[in-house]
Amino acid sequence: MLKVSKNKHFTGQTSPIFSDNVAKEVRAFHQQIEGYAPTPLVSLPELAKRLGVKTILVKDESKRFGLNAFKVLGGSYALGRQLAEHLNVDISEIDLKTVASKLEKPLTFTTATAGNHGTGVAWAAREMGQKAVVYMPKGSPQASVDRIRGLGAECIVTEVNYDDTVRLANQTAEDNGWMLVQDTAWEGYEKIPTWISQGYMTMADEAVEQAQEKPTHVLLQAGVGAMAGGVLGYLADKLGADTFKAIIAEPSAADCIFRSGDKGEMVNVTGSLSSIMAGLACGEPNPVTWPILRDCSHSFVSVEDNVAATGMRILGNPLAGDDPVTSGESGAICMGLLYLLMQEDSKEHAQALGLDEDSVVLLFSTEGDTNPDRYRRIVWEGEQALSF
Template sequence: MLLLNQHHDHRKALDGIDAETLGLKAAEEVERFLAYRGNHAPTPLHSLAVLSSELGVGAIHMKDEGFRLGLGSFKALGGSYAVIRLVLEEASRRLGRPVDVAELPMSEVRSIASGMTVACATDGNHGRSVAQGAQLVGAEAVIFVHSGVSDERVAAIARFGARMIRVEGTYDDSVAEAARVASEKGWTVVSDTSWPGYERIPGLVMQGYTAMVREALRQLPETPTHVFVQAGVGGVAAAVAAHFALVFGDRRPTFIVVEPARAACLFETARAGYPVKIAHGEPTVMAMLECYEPSLIAWRVLSRTADGFMIVDEEDAIAAMNRLARPVGKDPAIVAGESGGAGLAGLIRATADPEIRAALHLDETSRIFIINTEGATDPERYAELVGMRPDDVVLHTDGAET
């Protein structure tokens, strides 16, 4: 199902703070910070030429975030970056002078960081990034996870030294509990979603994601005509859409937000015209996208920069995972987690529906950009859904652009 953006702010300029947070200068600063990360390397961009021919479009390029900073997800760019920024700001305040990222190893900076505790709620990937960022700077991390987060994902976070707290209920319940406990304890919440009065830190998290777009724009052979990006609370979709809008203005690509049908809070927000919290129903296989209330910053951005909102079913996501793992011809094999291929699932559904094709002007000249937002962050679940272990999915370079 496709819902075109009918909001009165559609295609209007971004708010000043959002333009500053998600624009070119901010992205360049994120990339400067990344240069100080020992395991930083640009993630690959793959050309899916055979699939594009099958779907009747000109080209499909997929940015593969399964390789990002050893964490297997684009989230590695956001939470850890925000933690580092917050530590540097506190060190600057305490030392009475500007403190740059190059000074993170200094004993006086690490001493300040050791007295700080960061906290967040997570479905898995964001918490891992926050925990890794805390470990990098020597701060403490407390991560709240809801009852649906697998033990494997909890263990993957805990290995960075984070203290883990289980919360009954949904992701949104864990967000509320993290905010409550952090307020009582004097901890700093590093959330990837925002609410009234809490926007700056989620803005920093989103800012981290812009580095991914800068890389992609250097790698792409041509500017895309269409972008399909999946969404939970909407942070990555908003960051990508905003950066494309700020770089290309009126020439920007058509931007489509893709969500699970079982957790389509942005779709329903777009239908209502204002942020809404939807009811919790049956869990979605797209666990990293299972969110029932949008980030206020994300909606503010997407109300201006998204052109349409789509929902996909469980079988769509699983089919996309399997297609990427078992490509045809010279298309590369790609390991995509349950949520990683959701953007592709949206594209496949769109091209199969004549009305959606026409509404989005998808044809044989269309150049599509999509993102594999995560690799197999839960290898057992991946093997269950794909019938292969992620290590058995051989990444072919034939036909791939890196």
């Protein structure tokens, strides 16, 4: 059900591109966007008691700009930086509502997405008066396609998996002279993925500001590792990499970070990458954020889909006295993992991770019910149940 690997390559080395100072600049950009507000940091004291830890804090990204997911933080900042560079001005001079007037004609931005990143890019492009073309891998839910199209973007579902869809989007951008806004990197394409990962630091900066106590454990989900690396990089710089344990979780069908962590260098996973956690079903690590994950993570974990489904049910149906959190498949993996780790059968893993009655655990629920039909099948009807 889960595989846990302690990181043998931990050094605690931080990165200047994911620092407290950079996070302040990023957050200043987000703060000037109409409708910006910090998302809630939800404390679950009753669940903490039940699981045997001191505190559980959940950053609820279903409230971000009305888009039901965190990804808009990266997409909007990257588009802002791209437009600032195009206009040869500082990012502080980019106002979403007026930037279109500085251009002779709208620019076209394109990306590949499992859903939430494309939504963020489409929203940011619309807000800035630009165009967006979004590519999605085969099997993508119609709800995600409709959401992206509803934001005014063109959305094309391909016949290939996520990583091959990224390659298709890149080639199409080159052929048409469009701007690619991709949240993973490769040789020669690092700047924009760096901006995207830096954009995600805003939610971590908010969480540190909102928390009443410093976390002892931070559980982060990874697809290519863009979010996990950006958040971990910020927290390592802000709090000190050795002051908390960072645990990186992935679906077993696409556990490229888990395998990379075991080897100490990037390892790709191929195949269909099929998982209910569509946002995490990525087989190739992001080389921009991989060094941070290698240097500052305590452990890597690979889990089955039913672990994320369990996390969704726990968050959506809380113990009396705790507040509910609507969390989608990719958002709830870490809650399901925490629950599993604190069961009797996983006691050895919990001890190795230092999870006990003094632990303050920080989680990021990165999306709400972005696929409402599947959310109901899982939470109402018990699809993907755990079996002990």
